[in-house]
Amino acid sequence: MAEISTTRRITIDPITRLEGHGRIEIFLDEQGAVDRAYFQVPELRGFEKFAQGRPAEDMPQITSRICGVCPTAHHMASTKALDALYQVEPPPAAKKIRELIYTTFMVEDHALHFYFLGGPDFIVGPQAPAAERNVLGVIAKVGVETGQKVIAMRRKLRELIALAGGKAGHPVFGLPGGVARPLSEEDRQKFRSVAAEAVEFGLFSLEAFRKLVLADSHYVELIRSDAFTHRTYYMGLVDAENRLNFYDGVIRVVTPEGKPFASFTAAQYVDYIAERVEPWSYMKFCFLKPVGWKGFTDGADSGVYAVAPLARLNAAEKLATPLAQQAAVEYFATLGRPVHHTLANHWARLIELLYAAERMKELADDPGITDPNIRTVPTATPSEGVGVVEAPRGTLIHHYLTDSRGIIQKANMIVATQNNAARISLSVEKAARALVSGANVSEGLLNMVEMSFRAYDPCLGCATHSLPGSMPLWIEVRDTKGHRVALLRRDSDGTIRRE
Amino acid sequence: MERSAGSDAVRVRLLGLGNELLADDAFGIIVAREAAARFPSLDVVMTSESGLALLDYLNGVPSLLIVDTIQTGRREPGTLYAFDADRLCTAPAAAPHGAGLREALDLARALGLSAPTEVRILAVEAADCVTLGGRMHPAVEAAIPAALDWIEEQLVALATRSSQQPA
Structure with a gap:
């Protein structure tokens, strides 16, 4: 980081294990007021170089190993990029199998996020002592029985992914033009049975959300508060009828007023999504190319946009399944449309969970899914392919350029968190403006900042699962000469200390 | 996840955490x-998964040995740290993907799953865990034999202790 001579700098580092990564930087002006604030999302280095020279067909296996959290999303985006690269259309049963495995994965990931990762905010509560704001606090609040229910649901879903997709942690089912093996009638019945349970589980979770969150006016006030509100563009995949789809379709963007702005295919992404590098950061911030970059600001004139559950519900006209659609109607009736409140991501996530479960059931109920014709063997000469899926955390794009033998010459990847990076910075800046004044850093900033970035669920741990260091979050205030004027830190045991 | 053939009566499992694609993060694997290879009957699990996905690999054995990387930034790369999992604190309101080993362990215990009672961790100070296709730091690579020795010591200690227990 370059020397900052005219501004003072505050650093909040939630994951000290990653030097220079995932940190929050707050720059103060000479008067000690917040000038600007940013959230730097960690990014893998060397993807392009790493991919160069490899056979494209290895990419679904390799990229699924990149992230320890969502291997299925990378595997699927990569497989779809290979379909495009080899210009093959998978047979109907192959598409159904892919979507079935994918929706199963979405149910699992969304369930874990809501209960155990987002839980500290909405289940335990933002006012709870820091020491209780963790998974143990969540269990204490929802009860051991519910906790066990979540874990049992997760186990069944993962067993299904392993059954149909190879290994749950390292899926191997996707091939260019199809999938590795058909779904047996016996396995279809297993999916049907778990899908029915998953639908019940989705309804149960929404009911829990109503009781724990919506019944409490403070929570609703918090969700709707200005501190967590940004009027930006929203992006998500939709089917031919503009209904939400996680696996396939066109990328649809709506304006901050909720009006259609653009619909484009994965291959056209370069015309719509541009990446900007800021001098103070090694990471790229995505923005909408036709709108342009107007800085870290919201509104219709700014190209800043959002992805992930909240954005997906805004970008789609409706949901394709009845119970989820009903839940979405309730959601928009409560919060307006489009929803601009970042914390509503948690609610939107549960609606998506229900949609994924219902969609899983629809796919498993279709006997056509067991058709043994599951592969269109590629014959065309490859040159370029783009694949897109909706990862749990938002739109994920893989783009490969190859020679005629299918050896990768150039590769690009846009991960969900990159799409959201500019909006996350808006959230951090808003929290900082409300709570930071010179060396007086409010303890509330810790909660505010954590709550805003947790709602987006940025991929902090994507790059590694090294053990964390001892200080999950700290804010450091330095004067223009680099001397520390204040330090507020939250240690791993939950205690907050000032030095 | 890869798993070697374990014995029928598994008392201890070795869990290697890491990612072979990411420079020093390959260490645990x-x-x-x-x-x-050295202890063919040992129950060994290797995974590049993280977060609560680790729940699947923690349970079912009384003793768990874990090899992983750590970045404290306070010591030279290649430094080995050995400690009990209980010394890993539960992160308050952990970062979304930051929920890790300790959270998975807490959850397993709170829900009455068959969580191990004893979890010993060996972590190496890593220099770089984010460069795809990156090489391991020489000092991290040089710590591999010492890590294997640590595992052997732990196995001997566990075996000695169990043989001293009344039948």
């Missing part, structure tokens, strides 16, 4: 693989 390489050590676990070499340990599986």
Whole structure:
């Protein structure tokens, strides 16, 4: 980081294990007021170089190993990029199998996020002592029985992914033009049975959300508060009828007023999504190319946009399944449309969970899914392919350029968190403006900042699962000469200390 | 996840955490693989998964040995730290993907799953865990034999202790 001579700098580092990564930087002006604030999302280095020279067909296996959290999303985006690269259309049963495995994965990931990762905010509560704001606090609040229910649901879903997709942690089912093996009638019945349970589980979770969150006016006030509100563009995949789809379709963007702005295919992404590098950061911030970059600001004139559950519900006209659609109607009736409140991501996530479960059931109920014709063997000469899926955390794009033998010459990847990076910075800046004044850093900033970035669920741990260091979050205030004027830190045991 | 053939009566499992694609993050996997070769009957699990996905690999054994990387930034790369999992604190309101080993362990215990009672961790100070296709730091690579020795010591200690217990 370059020397900052005219501004003072505050650093909040939630994951000290990653030097220079995932940190929050707050720059103060000479008067000690917040000038600007940013959230730097960690990014893998060397993807392009790493991919160069490899056979494209290895990419679904390799990229699924990149992230320890969502291997299925990378595997699927990569497989779809290979379909495009080899210009093959998978047979109907192959598409159904892919979507079935994918929706199963979405149910699992969304369930874990809501209960155990987002839980500290909405289940335990933002006012709870820091020491209780963790998974143990969540269990204490929802009860051991519910906790066990979540874990049992997760186990069944993962067993299904392993059954149909190879290994749950390292899926191997996707091939260019199809999938590795058909779904047996016996396995279809297993999916049907778990899908029915998953639908019940989705309804149960929404009911829990109503009781724990919506019944409490403070929570609703918090969700709707200005501190967590940004009027930006929203992006998500939709089917031919503009209904939400996680696996396939066109990328649809709506304006901050909720009006259609653009619909484009994965291959056209370069015309719509541009990446900007800021001098103070090694990471790229995505923005909408036709709108342009107007800085870290919201509104219709700014190209800043959002992805992930909240954005997906805004970008789609409706949901394709009845119970989820009903839940979405309730959601928009409560919060307006489009929803601009970042914390509503948690609610939107549960609606998506229900949609994924219902969609899983629809796919498993279709006997056509067991058709043994599951592969269109590629014959065309490859040159370029783009694949897109909706990862749990938002739109994920893989783009490969190859020679005629299918050896990768150039590769690009846009991960969900990159799409959201500019909006996350808006959230951090808003929290900082409300709570930071010179060396007086409010303890509330810790909660505010954590709550805003947790709602987006940025991929902090994507790059590694090294053990964390001892200080999950700290804010450091330095004067223009680099001397520390204040330090507020939250240690791993939950205690907050000032030095 | 890869798993070597374990014995019928598994009392201890070695869990290698890491990612072979990401420079020093390969450490846990390489050590676990070499340990599986050195101690063929040991229950060894290697995974590049993180977060609460670890729940699947923690349960069902009383003792768990874990090899992983750590970045404290306070010591030279290649430094080995050995400690009990209880010394890993539960992160308050952990970062979304930051929920890790300790959270998975807490959850397993709170829900009455068959969580191990004893979890010993060996972590190497890593220099770089984010460069795809990156090489391991020489000092991290040089710590592999010492890590294998640590595993052997732990196995001997566990075996000694169990043989001293009344039948």
